[in-house]
Amino acid sequence: MTDETPARGDRIAKWLARAGVASRRDAERMLTEGRVRLNNAVVTHPATFVEPGDIVQVDGAVIGAPERTRLWRYHKPDGLVTTHRDPEGRQTVFERLPPGMPRVVSIGRLDLTSEGLLLLTNDGALARRLELPSTGWLRRYRARVNGRPDPAALAALAKGVTVDGVRYGPIEAGLDSVRGDNSWLSLSLREGKNREVRRVLAHLGLHVSRLIR
Structure with missing residues (x-):
């Protein structure tokens, strides 16, 4: 018999990104701001791992475990901004999505007056990976x-x-x-x-x- 180290779950920022809460970068910022709790304890280190059965909260709200990774194609019309919150009060892409859509993030952006193909996903880690210039x-x-x-x-x-x-x-x-x-x-x-x-x-x-x- 051989000893095996039990597999750990995802780092908490990656877990939050996969759950569609935010991009990994934004999730890491949430950690530094003390907004994330794991099993009712504030997470103080980004190298914290989430395992099955753990309870994760952001701003007091319990976050459901990540679903299977999904990808959507969306035709963005002229006049929408690609952001979840616009300080100028303009209508966003995410406000125009069909009812019943899970929380998603965009892979890249199109500016206000641009239109056409926009990829959306419920997996923030995937979004970040596909946005990298090295993806080509x-x-x-x-x-x-x-x-x-x-x-x-x-x-x-x-x-x-x-x-x-x-x-x-x-x-x-x-x-x-x-x-x-x-x-x-x-x-x-x-x-x-x-x-x-x-x-x-x-x-x-x-x-x-x-x-x-």
Whole structure:
């Protein structure tokens, strides 16, 4: 016979993320703020493990054990913010979800005036993993811009570009059509930094009037 060390559960921040309470980073902040209890004792160390049967509370509310990981595709319309609480009182994506949806977090974000595919999950740890640039997911966009882009300038984006001191990776960009004063572009990129498409195209002198992922 051999001695085996009993398997421990998840670290508490990961457990909270999997339960859909918050991202792991936000869960770690909750720990430092003393908002999390395990079996009625305030958690003081992030290396605390949650095992089956343990009772976890956040702000006094008991948190149910994580469900199986699920992923949803959501078509975000123009005019919604991708946040759970907006200090300006604007309507959020999460306020418009169908009744009966569990608490979910978004994988990445789309800004207020952007629309299209947004991935949602009940597993905050999965969201964090998929958001990492090293994951290398290909993101495709269609952008309507004012004016007629220079094909050579679009092609040069394949080598990456630096805008206001920020380095953006390769972007495959092409002109789809021209309709009056507007042009439609297709773009593919893997980094997905904050407002990347809008900032890069503005660098080329192009104002984005509609952006669809």
